[in-house]
Amino acid sequence: MNAADTRHRILMTAMELFWEKGYGSTSIADILSRSQVHSGSLYHFFPGKQDVLVGVLEMYRDGIGEMLLAPNWEGVDDPIDKIFALLAGYRTHLIVTDCTYGCPIGSLALEIHEPDPVVRELMAANFTNWSTAIAGCFDAAADRLPPGSDAKALGEFVLTVMEGAVMQARTYRDIGYFDRNIAVLRDYVTTLLAAAKRDSFA
Amino acid sequence: MNAADTRHRILMTAMELFWEKGYGSTSIADILSRSQVHSGSLYHFFPGKQDVLVGVLEMYRDGIGEMLLAPNWEGVDDPIDKIFALLAGYRTHLIVTDCTYGCPIGSLALEIHEPDPVVRELMAANFTNWSTAIAGCFDAAADRLPPGSDAKALGEFVLTVMEGAVMQARTYRDIGYFDRNIAVLRDYVTTLLAAAKRDSFA
DNA sequence: GTCTATATACTGATAGAC
DNA sequence: GTCTATCAGTATATAGAC
Incomplete structure (x- = not known):
């Protein structure tokens, strides 16, 4: 050893x-x-317990590609599909844990009320990596979105919806809350795609 | 005393x-x-610390109308405006606390990983009261929304966006993350209203 | 109902032999 | 680097006088 x-x-x-x-x-x-x-x-x-937390947050930060994105995006090419494939990954986690475990970073972010700057910045870095990956999907689909769409803001919004949906599913111990939230997000994205298509004919 | x-x-x-x-x-x-x-x-x-928590959650549950909705909805009549007025209330809380304090129920929901059934159900009841109030706004504006809109799901979605937006603003200590998230939600709601109007002319 | 003193368990962290 | 023993601090909760 x-x-x-x-x-x-x-x-x-x-x-x-x-x-x-x-x-x-x-x-x-x-x-x-x-x-x-x-x-x-x-x-x-x-040196202490907090340094273990820092180590854990660094692992999440450095492993987002291999541990999170790659498994969920295997065989998925369309950038919009990738977004919902990632969300489906979180759904699976909820299912296999009976709606008990959600996003580890989100839980830590709301649990630790006065984090050390090092810890807070690592949690922020994890969020940024996540929403930037989604923003990349929106960027890749830019030609199918309304002109002037803010990919960064949309990436942050998808993170928001994931975290909120997980929070409700966990609190109610009911996956239905997750599903309905994702369905509304799906409706919004569909609307964006349709609006861009409509405009392109105008 | x-x-x-x-x-x-x-x-x-x-x-x-x-x-x-x-x-x-x-x-x-x-x-x-x-x-x-x-x-x-x-x-x-x-009897113990958890019973204090139960008492606090009951206060939130019983006081949502007087303590939360009434102050934010004073002088606001339009149901859609009410939704964003409530969200503006959370923005104010973030501002006056330097993006430190967010939604108390959301924080508790993610902090307590294995809550007693009593506690969990009280947190769920608080969420239900909140999203039901918003669903009531969507119901009141039903004639301006696309036919078949699911007011309940939209109420849950607004709760989701609030919680996620608060989480990010707190983690980044930056109100910009809250504002961008609400702006995207505003865009979605605007789209719903416009779609209904377009359909009514068809 | 209020107050003081205290029981008991567990926490993060350390010292020092190996 | 690993292991054992242990410290000092703090947690929830209780006992019993008033």
């Missing part, structure tokens, strides 16, 4: 636990027992 | 603290010191 292994195992375990129970409700003892690591080892790699 | 006063002061203080610091980070000691109540008194009224 080399050093990189131990450090990595700590981070993977912490990632799991923060997702399941949140940051505040996860104790160092929880991380130690599940990862089969002893106190001395953890504090050898990390 | 009569009993009702003490109980009420505990709940008002807890409401403040849960909003500022969250549920987990608020200790009973915090509530006691700020409310100037002693341990024995609090435990006389509430």
Whole structure:
């Protein structure tokens, strides 16, 4: 068991636990027992609990492409389809966890009320990576959207809808709330596409 | 200082603290010191900390009309305007707190990962009251919306957008994220109104 | 109903042998 | 780098006098 292994195992375990129970409700003892690591080892790699959180947020930030986008976009070419394929990925997560687990970054963002600047900026960076990826989809479909459409704002809006939809599905323990929200978003996007088409005939 | 006063002061203080610091980070000691109540008194009224939370959630649930809707809808008659007036109220909260405090229910909903059924259902009831109020606005404007519009789903969607917009503004500490999200929602609602008008001429 | 003192459990973090 | 033992602080909750 080399050093990189131990450090990595700590981070993977912490990632799991923060997702399941949140940051505040996860104790160092929880991380130690599940990862089969002893106190001395953890504090050898990390000065304190918050530094474990920083490590986890960096993993999310650096892994968004491989861990999140690639699996959901496999075999999906149309940029608009990609947007809803990603949202479908979140739906699957909700389903397999009985509407218990949602977006880990969103949960942390609302749980930690006064985050250290380092933590806050990492959460923001995660949001930016996410909404920028969606903005890229809107950019790729720019010729099918009304002229002057703000891809960045639309990317942020899709993130907003995902987070809100997850929040409601979790609170009600009912996937119907997620589905209805995504259906409204779908209606909006359809409307944008139709408006652009209508204008192009005018 | 009569009993009702003490109980009420505990709940008002807890409401403040849960909003500022969250549920987990608020200790009973915090509530006691700020409310100037002693341990024995609090435990006389509430069996435990979670029961204080239940009391707070009941206050939100019972006070949504007087505390939230009435102030934001004063002098606003048009149902569509009411929707955006309520959202403007959340914007004001963000502004006066330097983008620190958002929706108290949303924060609790994402902070508490495994809530007791009582707590979860009270959070859900708060969401339902909110989105039902908005659905009422869409109902009142039904004749200006495309036929067959789902007012309930639209009410839930507006809640979603509010929560997501607040989450991003808080995480970035930047009201611009809130404003852009609401602007996109405004565009969507405008589109709905225009589509209905166009259809009525067809 | 209010107040003080305190029980008990658990928290993040540390010291020092190996 | 790993392991054990443990510290000091704080959490929720309680007991019992008034």
